[in-house]
Amino acid sequence: MEDILKVKDLSVALKTQDGISRILDKITFNLKKGETLGVVGESGCGKSMLASAIIGLISDPLKVDDGSVLFEGEELIGLPEKRLREYRGKKIAMIFQDPMTSLNPIMKCGKQLVETILAHEKVSKKDAIARSLDLISQVGLDNPKEIYNKIPAQLSGGQRQRIVIAMALCCSPDLIICDEPTTALDVVIQKQILILIKKLVRESGASCIFISHDMGVVANMADNVMVMYAGQVVEYADIKSVFRSPAHPYSKALQASLPQNVEEKERLNEMKGSVPMLDNLPAGCLFEPRCPMADWRCSTNRPELKNVHGHYRRCFKKPEELTV
Structure with a gap:
């Protein structure tokens, strides 16, 4: 199937008084028509920054300093703002994590x-x-005319997110980017919204980039998964391969922390430490300070992202050497 999006060596830098820090470091992936790519990692790994860079929402002091984003054959990096606005909403739509920041608080939802x-x-x-009334109905809201005439504050969090989803679908986009679309919702509503997004994406035939910190959610939403850590891709493959045989210690740690992978009455597995600050990155592998399998190579050298039979990974260890 044809690629709708090709991202190659995409890098975003932050200009500070002390110099330049890389927020995204040479991100590369392809997305086919009708395919869903899951992007997973902790907060601070660059997932939302990747989405912003793709749709041209990067501004000073941030800068796209390298790379290419080809969407349906056209280069988006460097396009004039007027041309980018023609893509946003019509060709590429985005569902943000907090519906209250996506909607005008004083304007009726239908308007x-x-x-x-x-x-x-x-x-x-x-x-x-x-x-608009039809879209309100499609996203599972009863009494479309009543919802049409309400402002966001008169709706529940789940209802507001459904309106945001309806807005994303307004112009039948070819690509939908979902940036942690259920983070601000309670668990029951989260499940309903995830089922709705998966159904609508499948029915529309659109491609989707689904961003989440939850490996379990990504497993149910995506065809392929890209694991990010500190602005780098550390693993990238089809969803079954990553879940059956995670080939990077970070992917393995994320998977081990899922509740379903812990026996009843046992403590949840936790990952010690946190994502490094941009101004204090390790000299070697960025995951080395938190990795239980790190050795001397990891502290002095940065592994490259290597492709082994379509499974990309950034680690000196062989997959069979990894332990939980």
Whole structure:
């Protein structure tokens, strides 16, 4: 199947008084039409920054200082803002983690959907209203006319996120980027929203980048998974390969921390330490200070991302040498 998105060596730098720090370091991946890529890692690993870089939402003091983002054959890096706005919403849509920051708090939800449609498509206002009501129904909200006339504060968190999903689908985008879309919701609503997103993405035929800190969620949403740590890709393969045989200590630690991998009445597995600060990166492998399998090579050298039969990994150890 044809690639809809090709990201190659994408790097984002932060300019400070002390110099330049790399937030994203040569990120490379391809996304096919109709495919879902899961991007997983802890907070501070660069997942949301990757999404922002793809859709051109990087500004000073941040800068895309290297790499390429090809979407449907057109280079997005360096495009004028006016041209990028033609992509955002129409060709590429984004679902953010907090619906309250995605919606205008004083405008009726229905009107926000209508304005999104009218901004990108040449249709009458009457048709835009009809489509908005249909979208409200599609995302599982009862009484579409009543919801249409409410402002975000009059809706629950789950209802607001459904409106954000409806807004993302307004113009039938080819790519939907979901940036931790259930983080601000309670567990029951999270499951409902995840089922809804998976269903709507499948029915629309759109490609999807699904960002999460939860390996369990990604396992149920994605075809392929890219594990990020401190701005680097440390593992990238199809979802079954990564879950059956994780080939990087960080991936293995994330998987081991899932509740379903812990016996009843046992303590949850925890990963000690935290993601390193940009101004205090280890000299060698970025995961070395937290890795129980690190040796002398890891503290002095940075491993490259290597492709072994379609399974990319950044580690000196052989996969069979890794232990939990």
